[in-house]
Amino acid sequence: MDDDGQDVERACKRIRLRSPEPDVICDNFEDFLLSDAELFPQLARDSGSPASIPEPKAENKDDATPEIGGEGLVIETVRHVCLGTINLKATSSFFKNRKESEVVVNLQQRASIIKLSTTDTGAYAGIVNESFPSELLHRPSVKINALLTAQASLRVIILSHIEEAAEVGNILSKNDVFLQHPSPREIEYFELEMEYFNPHYLVTPGSRMPQLEDLAIEYNDSTLTASLALDEQKKGQLVGIFDTVADLSIRPTTEPSSRLQTRLKDYQLKALTVMSEKECVNVESPQSPSLWVARDAPTGGRRYNIETKSTGDRSLNRNREYRHKITGHKIDVPPVCAGGILADEMGLGKTLCVLSLICWSLDFWRDTEPQGNGSEPSATLVVIPKSMIPGWQAQIRNHIVPGQIRVAVYHGPGRQSLAKHFRENDIVLTTYQTLRSDWANKGPLFAEQWFRVVLDEGTPIVNSIDNYGALLAFMKMDPLDAKARFDHWISNTIQDNVQEGLRKLRILVEATCLRRTKSSISQALPPPTIREEKVDLHPYDRALYNFFESQTAKNAVDAYNDFPANISDTGREKKNVLSLF
Structure with missing residues (x-):
């Protein structure tokens, strides 16, 4: 997904959405940590007496749908689920003298060897080095998707009928093979949209099995993508950089909208000021740090062309130039980047800050745009995990005056009917899975021009610098939005010269992020209230x-x-x- 400034002459810019871009493994409890239904017989055996525990009610959406067959028979539709992924080592020379770095393969048993062949041409691709229960290859209810990488890593995704999930898990564990969560790359590559049920994953009391949509957001693909892994020392330094990106010099100058019924705290007013300033693309006198330094331009010289990504003779009649703090590139007009990263610590009201920005911009355009012409987009697309939809709806109800914001949810089987009414809403909530589906099918989300796109991820960005670079690519933070340039100026520099690399990273983070911790604004927060609630268990x-x-x-x-x-x-x-x- 990219954001694209639409009108450089406007005070604020529109954004068009284009493209998306430890678990506890149970090796001792596979006999009883499978599902609620299979757990209670084990309880009865361990206690020595029958267990009189009410069965939990199954959710309707997960029930098999009965169908009426011939002669009045009721035939139950079989539910297929994703059981997870196993990572095996392979011996392969398939990628020698080839450009591709991964290929989908079939697994075939040849005597005591598991042979790999490509699914498209059937070409020999290698053999599996590790133990794999070949009996799964012959079970009609089991489907196997496998991805072989140039590093000779074989990622095997296993699907089966829900009724046989526990049995398949037992077969794997007896062969010392244990299922892991699928990576986001695998979920997208194989279009995994079914239910997820990992028989080797320990579901603790009070929690639930994560779903594939959640995993696509929460887990980083460290196996299939090249990423700058951080050792503990560098990770600590990186965390320190993000935790010191404060707002000490920011003066709250943006008036909050009357649509809000919640009074913003001082640090939230500062966030509103920073976000509105970035959307208005203030490069001459911004309060927040900028990547570009303006100065009087000398006569002649060569300048970096942001369109062609090359240098050339400077334009005539230009008396100002801008120099990039990290790359040193000089340019007559800096590129438009109307976005940023709000990375406040959890519990400080990031959602409220974003809602205040949405309300502010609605007031701004209400006062400056002709009414009712519908020619310009005003809706904000908010992309969130499915589990967060109720939370966002509650935040809107709690913080915004009733009737002042029009909200719609674009999710589920009936969502297509909403597409023609996008511009009749101020906020459209959708999920990452829906976004991915619309991207694959050229759906309505990508046909619409959005005023603003908000990604609510809820995940830290300090485990890998590439995570941060991906967000810069989404914001089109030219010239560091391309991975090659980000690696050249940031990632590789940190590897070669830690202090210089972290210095440049700090400049970049200060210009793109706003992060406050509870300790940094403790004086603005009320004292915590500790309340003990005693619960009588069912x-x-x-x-x-x-x-x-x-x-x-x-x-x-x-x-x-x-x-x-x-x-x-x-x-x-x-x-x-x-x-x-």
Whole structure:
């Protein structure tokens, strides 16, 4: 997805949406940590008496839909689910003298060897080095998608009928093969949109199995994409850079809209000022740091052309030039970048800040644009995980005067009917999965021109610098929006010269991000209120709790007793039994 400034002469710019771009593995509990329905028989066996626990109600959306077959028979539709991914090593020379770096392959058993062949041409691609239960290749209910990479890594995605998920999980675990979450790359590449049920994933009490849409956002693909992995020291320095991107010099100058019914705190007013300033593309006298420094231009000389990405003779009749703080490029007119990253610590009201910006811009254009002509877009597209839709709707109800904002949700099977009414709304909420689907099918989201696009990810960007670079690409932060240039000026510099690389990164972060922590604005926050709530567990939950309590105690004792008697107490302490739970 890219944002594209539409009218340089306007005070504020429109943005067009173009393109999207540790789990706990259960190796001891596969017999009972499968699903609620399979858990209770184990409870009964362990307790020595029948377990009288009410079965949890299944959600309708996950139930198999019955169909009426011939002669009045009821035939139940089989549910296929994604069980997860396993990563195997392969021996392959397939990519030698080839440009591609990955290929979809089939797995075929040849005696005791698993052979790999490409799905399109059937060409030999290699063999699997590690143990893989070949019986899964012959089960009609199991479907296997496999992606072979140039690093000889074989990523195998396993699908099966929901009724056989536990059995397939047992077959894999008996062969010391354990399922992991699919990566975002795999979810998108194989268009995985079914239910996710990993029989090796420990679902703790009170939680649920994550869904593929959530995984596409929450987990980074560290296997299939080249990324600058950070050691602990560099990661700590990077966190320090982001945590010091404060607003100490910002004066709140933007008046909040009367559409808001919540009074903004001082630090939220500063966020509104910074965001509105960036959308108005103030490059001459911005309050927040800029990547471009303006100065009087000398006569003649050669300048960087932002359109052709090359240098050339400077334009005539130009008395100002702008120099990029990181690359040193000089240019007559800096590129438009009307976006930024609001990275405040959780709980400081980022959603409220974004809503205040939306209300402010609606007032701004109401006062400056002709009414009712519908020629210019005014709607903000907000892309969020599906689980966050109710939260956003609640925030809108809580913070905005009723009737002052028109909101629609573009999600689900009936969403196409909303497409023709996008411009009749001020905010359109959608999900990353819906966005991905519309991208693949050239859907309405990409046919519409949006005033603003908000990505609410809720994930940190400090695990990999590439995560940060991807956000700059979305914002079209020219000239660092291309990965090659970002790597040249930032990633590679950090690798070669840590201090110089982090210095440049700090300049970039200060110009693109706003992050406040609770400790940095503690004086603006009310004191915390600690309230203890005692909960009486339902018999169903009490039995589940007691089961995990007793099983955990048993595992701890067994782990302790596994040590020989001559091992010292210090040696015993090195065994972290918490990893078993």
